[in-house]
């Protein structure tokens with residue numbers, strides 16, 4: 194295990210956060226007198242919120258309302274063309290939805306000269322983005338991704354079976370407006386998957402080379418809250434107080450991993466989502482107990498952070514996490530999702546070589562030992 198403590202560190206997040214406020218009131222204040230676009234899903238619930246907003250501040254210059262889960266290159270290309278062909282001087286993009294909507298808004302915001310610029314940037318064919326981007330107001334309707342406080346977006350390419358990360362310091366949203374009342378009608382499955390995504394962000398920010406004491410404080414709060422409240426929320430999905438707690442926890446996870454990025458659980462998850470269609474939040478959480486076991490000998494402030502969440506015995510904590518996930522019916526082995534032995538080996542090898550894998554403070558050897566012992570592989 195590498196030396197996991199340090200002395201010099203920094204923390205930065207520029208997003209102006211408004212929590213537990215009325216989204217429509219706050220949006221009305223920020224949008225009045227400005228030319229704005231709305232990005233959202235094509236669903237009646239979101240059309241209703243959009244109409245309420247337009248009644249308050251006047252019509253949007255452009256509406257992109259066909260966001261699909263896991264924004265794919267093909268549809269992003271089309272959406273960018275639509276935004277760019279309609280108007281040239283949009284001042285604000287409102288992202289009303291979960292991670293897929295906020296990530297789409299970030300791509301649109303960076304694509305004023307066309308989607309190909311962004312694609313060339315994320316595939317490393319171009320070193321610079323043609324920025325500044327259009328400012329974003331993010332109104333998350335899921336409590337999960339933390340995209341409202343990060344400066345990156347995940348772009349999926351189903352045809353090529355690839356996933357790209359658009360990352361640029363100018364892509365932090367200008368505002369994150371968090372109104373938990375927008376989340377009370379979230380279906381139980383979505384509540385669970387997004388809550389587990391946030392748990393994964395919190396833990397991934399701790400067993401991370403880039404962790405610092407500030408990110409660790411956010412992560413501890415987030416993980417403890419999610420482990421305590423998510424199971425109860427699943428049995429009481431309309432409970433606003435629990436929705437508020439989960440929204441706050443997801444935000445804190447976002448603030449934690451906005452400075453560290455994710456780590457090995459996320460890199461292991463991407464092929465499981467791309468190849469087997471497993472929801473992001475599930476795909477990035479079923480490996481968490483194994484990863485926790487593999488870093489049980491970690492030292493320093495990361496150990497203290499994990500102990501604040503799981504108790505002094507981290508191996509017992511990993512068992513507790515397995516029980517929590519199993520009680521939510523999360524399947525705990527690669528083969529449960531369709532990956533055979535050879536594919537699993539390939540996924541693990543590639544995950545440790547990738548950038549997110551390199552953020553992980555633990556080792557592949559220790560991971561494999563606990564994966565075999567815990568029957569993950």
Ligand SMILES: NC(=O)c1ccc[n+]([C@@H]2O[C@H](COP(=O)([O-])OP(=O)(O)OC[C@H]3O[C@@H](n4cnc5c(N)ncnc54)[C@H](O)[C@@H]3O)[C@@H](O)[C@H]2O)c1
Pocket residue numbers: 234236238261262263264290291292293294296334335337338339340343345346347375376377378379380383386387390473474
């Ligand atoms: N940029 C980041 O930092 C970051 C971090 C993690 C994940 N992500 C990305 O975010 C995406 C996942 O986002 P997500 O989990 O928030 O889900 P999502 O945005 O993909 O939404 C999934 C579905 O949830 C429904 N939905 C959303 N809010 C609802 C509400 N309040 N009530 C009822 N239905 C609602 C929508 O109809 C949608 O079809 C993935 O593509 C993932 O790669 C990004």
Ligand SMILES: [Fe+2]
Pocket residue numbers: 338390393394459473477
């Ligand atoms: Fe995630």
